[in-house]
Amino acid sequence: MAPLFHPSRDDITLAGVLSALADPMRLRIxxxxxxxxxxxxxxAAAPCPDIPKSxxxxxxxxxxxxxxxxxxxxxxxxxxxxxEADLNARFPKLLxxxxxxAE
Amino acid sequence: MAPLFHPSRDDITLAGVLSALADPMRLRIxxxxxxxxxxxxxxAAAPCPDIPKSxxxxxxxxxxxxxxxxxxxxxxxxxxxxxEADLNARFPKLLxxxxxxAE
Numbered sequence: 001m002a003p004l005f006h007p008s009r010d011d012i013t014l015a016g017v018l019s020a021l022a023d024p025m026r027l028r029i030x031x032x033x034x035x036x037x038x039x040x041x042x043x044a045a046a047p048c049p050d051i052p053k054s055x056x057x058x059x060x061x062x063x064x065x066x067x068x069x070x071x072x073x074x075x076x077x078x079x080x081x082x083x084e085a086d087l088n089a090r091f092p093k094l095l096x097x098x099x100x101x102a103e
Numbered sequence: 104m105a106p107l108f109h110p111s112r113d114d115i116t117l118a119g120v121l122s123a124l125a126d127p128m129r130l131r132i133x134x135x136x137x138x139x140x141x142x143x144x145x146x147a148a149a150p151c152p153d154i155p156k157s158x159x160x161x162x163x164x165x166x167x168x169x170x171x172x173x174x175x176x177x178x179x180x181x182x183x184x185x186x187e188a189d190l191n192a193r194f195p196k197l198l199x200x201x202x203x204x205a206e
Contacts (some may be wrong), residue, residue, distance in 0.1 A: 014127075014130070014201070014204050014205055015126055015127055016125075017199070018124050018125035019122065019125035021121050022121035022125055065187075094200055094201065094204045097196050097200040097201075098197065098200075099118070100195045100196075101194035101197045
């Protein structure tokens with residue numbers, strides 16, 4: 001399996017972040033991850049239980065490649081966490097403001 | 104010519120706004136419009152002078168249909184203004200925070 005791609009902090013772009021969050025499902029995934037103190041598996045972070053795995057995995061890939069989440073393989077699971085420090089360093093208050101708008 | 108479509112305040116969605124702003128050119132257009140006290144024509148609000156008119160008009164259509172700008176026909180010109188009050192009512196601080204991130 002190919003290693004998972006994560007952009008470096010400096011390569012995270014505003015257009016990429018906005019585009020990745022321009023989807024209600026992905027907004028809910030990020031919100032869900034933010035409310036956890038620990039990493040979450042893709043299935044645990046799914047906004048509803050009946051989303052096909054391929055759809056879910058596509059959403060996580062888009063979030064990861066835009067620099068919104070960090071994914072770590074743990075056995076057969078992928079564990080995810082929001083890259084809050086990187087995002088806040090690049091775009092202060094952006095993530096918080098967008099998520100507040102999603103309420 | 105068909106009348107220009109503008110969504111009502113309540114029909115402006117977060118995903119639509121983020122998607123419309125997920126483009127460096129459109130971010131610059133909105134930024135330019137915000138810095139003016141008055142409406143601007145599409146040409147005057149263009150971020151650079153050599154953008155084809157069709158490209159520019161497509162960017163303005165996307166911004167308009169997402170509820171970011173209000174366009175009024177004035178003779179042969181289209182005059183544009185950012186729908187700040189509507190956007191701030193729907194998503195407090197969102198536009199300002201995104202534009203600050205674009206600096």
